[in-house]
Amino acid sequence: MRSSNHVIGFLNFMTLLLSIPILGGGIWLSSRANTTDCMKFLQWPLIISGASLMLISLAGLAGACYRNTVLMYVYLWAMFFTIAALVGFLIFAYAVTDKGSGRPVMNRVYQEYYLQDYSGWLEDRVSKESYWTKISSCIRDSHACDKMGRIVRGAPESADQFYLRKLTPIESGCCKPPTACGYVYINETFWYPTGGQVGADPDCFRWNNDQDQLCYNCNSCKAGAVASVKTSWRKVAVINIVLLILLVIFYVVACAAFLNNKRLDNDEPYGETRMEKAQPSWLNL
DSSP: OOHHHHHHHHHHHHHHHHHHHHHHHHHHHHHHHTTTTOOTTSSHHHHHHHHHHHHHHHHHHHHHHHTOHHHHHHHHHHHHHHHHHHHHHHHHHHHHTSSOOOEEOTTOSSEEOOGGGOOSHHHHHHHOHHHHHHHHHHHHHTTTTGGGOOEETTEEOOHHHHHTOOOOHHHHHHSSOOGGGOEEEEETTEEEEBTTBOOSSHHHHHOBSSTTTBTTTSHHHHHHHHHHHHHHHHHHHHHHHHHHHHHHHHHHHHHHHHHHHHHHHTTOOTTOOHHHHTSOGGGGO
16 A cells, blocks of 8 residues: 555665765766866766765655655655756756867877867866966876886887877877977977977977976867866766666656655545545435
8 A cells, every 4th residue: 555655765765876876986086086187076066966866865765764745845856956957967068068179190099189179168167277277287296197108028119109009188288299399209208399490389389398397388288188078077977867867767756656645645546536536425326
């Protein structure tokens, strides 16, 4: 007779289990952001989603176990607003990551990144001077460029071997000068200009062989950071799409179970409305 409570309780238990890896993923991104991506705002969508789901599922479990109507109303409304917030985040995430991608380079496997290819909120956020100071410092402290060095058959890799590497956006934009500058490869993070001349790109003059500077102040480095965030946000968006589909299914089933629960509380047989139930018996004679 009270199977509706069991259904709601089971759905909330599943939602609680679902919130644990989501929250854990957000915390993992938070720790990873301090050492690699350096984008501390990236993990918040997952942390907020996971924490919200956990609180909502606990409220739903309590409401189902104790048959508390107030908690059930709170649970259903909270689920509704969570679904609406997820839809809003997905629209925002795809809107701000819609433009821009790496450009292919002739005779190179890796791509290069240009800030003018990106636009909108994400580009403004990353390239803002006060914010970029923190991001570039974080990238420098992560030693991403120091880790690029490779030994091939007991010797440092040659220029031809380096050109065949698939670099990350950060490595391509921050750890070497743009190819158009015409610098000569010495090693992964040490390049000399050809005949003392460099290209017209302003990044050509920003490049510095000082290992603490490299191209951290280049627009290509900012573009690489934006491209890195774009890729990560698209992965987060895929997780949220799966989460959204599950939440919508859970929400529809929970609403149906809650309405059935109310009908049982009012002693209404399935499919019979309160008006039909309240009719005087003499009308049916």
